[in-house]
Amino acid sequence: MKTVCAWCEKLIKTGSGPVSHGICERCLRREMTAMRIRRLRKVLERGVRGPADVKAIRDAVSEFNSRPESLRGVGLSEAWGAE
Numbered sequence: 001m002k003t004v005c006a007w008c009e010k011l012i013k014t015g016s017g018p019v020s021h022g023i024c025e026r027c028l029r030r031e032m033t034a035m036r037i038r039r040l041r042k043v044l045e046r047g048v049r050g051p052a053d054v055k056a057i058r059d060a061v062s063e064f065n066s067r068p069e070s071l072r073g074v075g076l077s078e079a080w081g082a083e
Contacts, residue, residue, distance in 0.1 A: 001013075001016075002016070005022060007024070007027040008024065033063075043056055
């Protein structure tokens with residue numbers, strides 16, 4: 001079965017027969033980063049309410065500081081503004 005990325009349509013796995021969809025590593029990293037940004041935005045807007053919020057902030061800041069390349073390809077204004 002041939003597998004293509006549902007986001008960018010990049011070929012993930014070759015094969016014959018029907019086409020299946022998945023997510024490539026690049027799109028997965030981009031989507032996970034956007035998700036962290038949206039979570040961080042929500043926490044910052046409503047205020048820190050507990051350990052899970054502190055962990056969300058710590059994880060986001062840690063990743064962005066240690067892996068700035070994880071922000072590459074992420075529309076920050078779009079991710080930040082997304083509901």
